Structures are given as C-alpha cells and as structure tokens.
Amino acid sequence: MIRESSKLKTVFKNSLRGSRKLKYVDPEGTLGxxxxxxxxxxxxxxxxxxxxxxxxxxxxxxxxxxxxxxSxxxxxxxxxxxxxxxxxxxxxxxxxxxxxxxxxxxxxxxxxxxxxxxxxxxxxxxxxxxxxTETVHREFGCLFKVDLKRCYFSPRLLNERMRIARLVREGETVVNMFSGVGCYSIIIARHSKARKVYSIDINPDAVRYMRENVRLNRVEGVVEPIEGDAKDVILERLRRVADRVLMPLPEKA
Ligand SMILES: C[S@@+](CC[C@H](N)C(=O)[O-])C[C@H]1O[C@@H](n2cnc3c(N)ncnc32)[C@H](O)[C@@H]1O
Missing domain, CATH: 3.30.300.110 (Met-10+ protein-like domains)
Structure with a gap:
C-alpha cells in the first residue's frame, strides 16, 4: 500500500483539484x-x-x-x-x-x-x-523533449507543476505515478531539494523521452524513470518509500 501522510494527501488532493479547475490558456494563445x-x-x-x-x-x-x-x-x-x-x-x-x-x-x-x-x-x-511532431519545450529553466504524436504533453500545466514542486521539502522522496515525459518530476528535481523522485509511466515512448529529459536537465541522481503500470511498480518495489505521491488522474487530463 502507498503510505498516506497528511502531507501526501495535500499534494494528492491539490494536484487533482488543480487539474480539474485548470483553465489556463497560453498567454499568447488567444485568438478571438x-x-x-x-x-x-x-x-x-x-x-x-x-x-x-x-x-x-x-x-x-x-x-x-x-x-x-x-486558444x-x-x-x-x-x-x-x-x-x-x-x-x-x-x-x-x-x-x-x-x-x-x-x-x-x-x-x-x-x-x-x-x-x-x-x-x-x-x-x-x-x-x-x-x-x-518532435520538439523541445522550455519551462522554468528546464527542457522537455517530446513527440506530441506519441506522448501526452500540456504546456498549460506549468504553474501547477511549479506549485507542486514548491511543496516538496528537503530530503523527501516523491512517487510520480503518471509521469509522461517527466515534467513534474524534473521540475521537482530542479526546483526543490527532493532526495528522490520515482517517475513511472506505462507509455514506452514517454519513458524514452523521460530518460532523455533526465539527462538533458542533469537530474540523473534524483529522478528515476520507471516503465510500467504504476500499480504494479508500486506494489512490487515502491511500498512505503514515499513522502509524497503525485497521482494526476489520467482520464481527467
Ligand atoms: C495525463 S498524462 C500526465 C502526464 C504528466 N503527469 C504530465 O503532466 O505531463 C497521464 C499519463 O499516465 C500514463 N498512464 C496511464 N495509465 C498508466 C498506468 N496504469 N501506469 C502508469 N502510467 C500510466 C499515460 O501514459 C500518460 O503519460
């Protein structure tokens, strides 16, 4: 089972709440x-x-x-x-x-x-x-390489990613269950003093880009990309390791 602390619940709930109410539009992206x-x-x-x-x-x-x-x-x-x-x-x-x-x-x-x-x-x-369909996106000093046809990516989540990163305290271990190409994980690694960010995704293409992004952003020691079903990965090797868990529900994105 994933360890549930009050801190963990806060990140979890805020993360979900944030993604539900999100109406952010690219500042330069309004047409009409x-x-x-x-x-x-x-x-x-x-x-x-x-x-x-x-x-x-x-x-x-x-x-x-x-x-x-x-937009x-x-x-x-x-x-x-x-x-x-x-x-x-x-x-x-x-x-x-x-x-x-x-x-x-x-x-x-x-x-x-x-x-x-x-x-x-x-x-x-x-x-x-x-x-x-492949490009490199820059966000808060981080670089994210992504193939938009093969992986999920939203530039609109930038403020939410930084908000979550700011909650992470020094020395904490984070499990990111649905990491995509690693945006939350890398922003956390670069903008907090997390000890470790386990970064899981089931999409092999996303994990391939995540690995490249980890190298591009020089966070090899902190972010660990893992390919697989988050449920299995957590049950098999990440029980009771997390101070915080990120679980942005895939079907709501
Ligand atoms: C909405 S995207 C979020 C990606 C990332 N958090 C971001 O903001 O860029 C959801 C991700 O969950 C992944 N996913 C879906 N089911 C999964 C599962 N059972 N285990 C791990 N990852 C899964 C998808 O491949 C996708 O990359």
Whole structure:
C-alpha cells in the first residue's frame, strides 16, 4: 500500500483539484472574442494576440473569424491548433498567421481527435511548416523533449507543476505515478531539494523521452524513470518509500 501522510494527501488532493479547475490558456494563445476588453476594444490585448487577430481579419470573413477557436498551445516550436469542421479548408491560412505572429514557431499541427485512451494521446495532422511532431519545450529553466504524436504533453500545466514542486521539502522522496515525459518530476528535481523522485509511466515512448529529459536537465541522481503500470511498480518495489505521491488522474487530463 502507498503510505498516506497528511502531507501526501495535500499534494494528492491539490494536484487533482488543480487539474480539474485548470483553465489556463497560453498567454499568447488567444485568438478571438475572449481577447476583447469589456468595451469591445482591443487595447488590452498583448501585442502578439492583437497582431494575430489583425492577420486573421485580413484572410477570414467576420463570420469565419467568430468560429476560430480562441486558444492554441505552443509547445517548443510547434503550435497545436483546433479548427472547427466548417473551417478546415482555412487551416493553412490560420497556421500561416500563427507562424507570422510567433516567429519561433516552425510547425503547425491540427488536433483531429480529443486526448484519448490510457496514454492520453491526441490525433494530430500536419498543417504548415516543417513536417515533424518532435520538439523541445522550455519551462522554468528546464527542457522537455517530446513527440506530441506519441506522448501526452500540456504546456498549460506549468504553474501547477511549479506549485507542486514548491511543496516538496528537503530530503523527501516523491512517487510520480503518471509521469509522461517527466515534467513534474524534473521540475521537482530542479526546483526543490527532493532526495528522490520515482517517475513511472506505462507509455514506452514517454519513458524514452523521460530518460532523455533526465539527462538533458542533469537530474540523473534524483529522478528515476520507471516503465510500467504504476500499480504494479508500486506494489512490487515502491511500498512505503514515499513522502509524497503525485497521482494526476489520467482520464481527467
Ligand atoms: C495525463 S498524462 C500526465 C502526464 C504528466 N503527469 C504530465 O503532466 O505531463 C497521464 C499519463 O499516465 C500514463 N498512464 C496511464 N495509465 C498508466 C498506468 N496504469 N501506469 C502508469 N502510467 C500510466 C499515460 O501514459 C500518460 O503519460
């Protein structure tokens, strides 16, 4: 059984609560009406968003513009957009506007399925730029290499990751049950004085990237990637070792 301390429960509950209420949108990732201030003006929009809106106004009809999804993710140099069915043939125009606005974006992918299955992966189609799905994302001084087609990754969780890392006390052992490519584990290792972070994932691709990310971020002595079903791994080798357990429920992500 996993040891339950009050500290552990706090991280556990807060982690779940955080992921449920999460509405964070990439600060530069808002396209449409939600960017307007209360008077309907655009004066408070960050420059990049305003620029993007203007670029889209030049290529889309107002009725089309109103259908464009308001947010998109930028992971490293890849932008991931969602496009409603009625605008699919305009995907390339939207993608080009994003690439012109965010000069560091070299690829735009369209999300074509929801995040699904145990591995929490989404269907992606290339729209513009370089044909690739692998990138390196930077967050709080850490680097995360990821293939977006093979692994779960959300840039929107950055504040939650740092919030969790700040709870970890010197010398503690953390078990991260659903680690993906290792973002929580590595942020914890780099921004706390944890003794050990056992970092489990069932997706072999995610664990391969996690191993690479552990090396990239020089946390080899602290983060230990483990491939397997978290339940089995914990029962077999991690009983009663944790001061804290992270368990971001996969099906809620
Ligand atoms: C929502 S993702 C969270 C990833 C990571 N915490 C992050 O924020 O980037 C859930 C992860 O759980 C993994 N997963 C699903 N079922 C699992 C299981 N039984 N044991 C270990 N990992 C599992 C998936 O492969 C996926 O990477």
């Amino acid at each position: 009406a939600s960017s307007l201030d209360k008077t309907g003006g655009v004066s408070k929009m960050p420059k990049a968003r305003r620029g993007l809106k203007e670029k889209l106004e030049a290529v889309l009809a107002p009725s089309e513009l109103s259908l464009v999804y308001r 998109y993710d930028i992971v490293g140099d890849i932008a991931v957009i969602k496009v409603p069915e009625s605008l699919v043939e305009k995907s390339r125009l939207i993608a080009e506007a994003i690439m012109e606005t965010h000069k560091h974006v070299s690829t735009v992918l369209r999300q074509v399925t929801p995040i699904h299955g145990d591995l929490r992966i989404r269907g992606l189609e290339w729209v513009a730029g370089e044909r690739k």
